Amino acid sequence: MRVLHIVPSLNLSHGGPSRSVVALTDHLAEEHGINISLLSASDSSCSVVESHSSVISINVQPGNILDRYFFLCIRSYLRSIPRVSHPDLVHIHGVWHPACHWGASFARTFGIPYVIQPRGMLEPWPLAHKKAKKSLAMLLYQRKDLYACSAFVATASQEADNIRRLGFSKPIVTIPNGVESFAPFNPTLRDFNKSIRTALFMSRLHVKKGVIELVEAWSAIRPVGWRLRIVGPDDGGHRAAIIKRISQLGVSDVVDLVDEAKGSQRVHEYMSAHLFILPTYSENFGMVIAEALSLGLPVLTTNAAPWGSIQSHQCGWWIEPGLDSLLHMLPVALATEGRELELMSMRARQLAKEFDWVTVAKDMKHFYSDLLANYKYAVATEIDNK
Structure with missing residues (x-):
């Protein structure tokens, strides 16, 4: 199974998502043998969360001013991937950011199922913050990206409920983040x-x-x-x-x-x-x-x-x-x-102790397997009906 994870940034200054995405992909790769690629456009001049596994980390850098605003470097990289190396699944972390949009667009273009993990960005407070800008993004590209995904990943039932209230009917799986292992507690x-x-x-x-x-x-x-x-x-x-x-x-x-x-x-x-x-x-x-x-x-x-x-x-x-x-x-x-x-x-x-990364990765792997099986069945049924 090949899975491409896309996250706008892995810089430490971006908080919890940077650490949790790396921890998740590390555990998926090491404990379940999933071929994971992790694509981001992190600021190379700042500290980033490093992977410590077989995960293939790809960090592309924006070039000119236009690229820095629209993150066309992400689109260019995705377009450069040979078809033979295309992932079986795309897992997008976040919404609104151009990097997330290019990931969804890439997946749709080549018929690859993709899941969106909003990372709290569809909660009521963030939606109301800079509302005009987000309403424009929803009109231009975000609504299509959300409606066309194969499923959503929420980290808590509260987030799942808020996604459903927005009118999205695609499946929602609730899988929490895990907790990093620290030294033995004294x-x-x-x-x-x-x-x-x-x-x-x-x-x-x-x-x-x-x-x-x-x-x-x-x-x-x-x-x-x-x-x-x-x-x-x-x-x-x-x-x-x-x-x-x-x-x-x-x-x-x-x-x-x-x-x-x-x-x-x-x-x-x-x-x-x-x-x-x-x-x-x-x-x-x-x-x-x-x-x-x-x-x-x-x-x-x-x-x-x-x-x-x-x-x-x-x-x-x-x-x-x-x-x-x-x-x-x-x-x-x-x-x-x-x-x-x-x-x-x-x-x-x-x-x-209820939030163990081993359990979280196991649940995510099962979710991937079920989603891909259902996707392949749906595609085969569609072909048979033609």
Whole structure:
């Protein structure tokens, strides 16, 4: 089985999708022997997530200004693939981006089935963000790409429901992301009874992540015995707005804002914290939540992320998005006794075990096999009926 995965970028600054796509393709190649090619147009001047398997990684670079806007380099590469080397299936990660469109167009041209994994880009908040631009894209190419796909891949039932509400009738399979394997967890490395504890936000610094609302809530509450640590790469210039708000509120003495953490530094950030906070307005999965849970961090996030299980497993708080909810629930989380946080930490690690990459890759492989079998049957039936 040959599968071509297409993702606009594998740069670390693009957050969870970069890491999860590489992890998925690595496991599919190594554990199931699938011939995987991974095509992207990552910025070669910035750090990228590296594959550590037999995956064939192809990174094409835009040339002139027109190419950088429309990513014609992706189209050119796809057109250069000899027919004998065409994939059996194309798996597209994301929507709106030209790279995703060229992947769908290539698949349709040569009669190759393709699946779209929207990666949260069809959720209500992203659809409303820059709505005019997306409405134009939907009119020009995106609607056709979505309606013509063979199936959708959602990472949670919440995302699957939102895709269906948009009127798409193609099959939707729900397969979550997995959690990367970290070094063996040592619970003694974290002291929940420290005199000064750390609440950690670690994600892209994007307006949808609710970082400014978190800073405003922190300023209003002024919790004793806690510091807030904000870690992540800038996205769309939002870092400047966060710095300005921290200065306006006069909380720079209790709020740290640092650049993105990579590799072992990410593990260090998680292990040095006592509570993880992601006050997001939209999340199709939330890789950082899964990572935080796997390293024993209680989590406070919103119901815009599909993590109601943290509430049912008693390892965190699941609230409405927005400042008012933070003002109501953040003091409760910060007032939790050390012993209860330790128990929540144990339950968090137990919940994270449900998101194992080996199981995720196995489910994806079965999905591919079923889809290709049904596609071949449909093609054979169509030929017989002619």
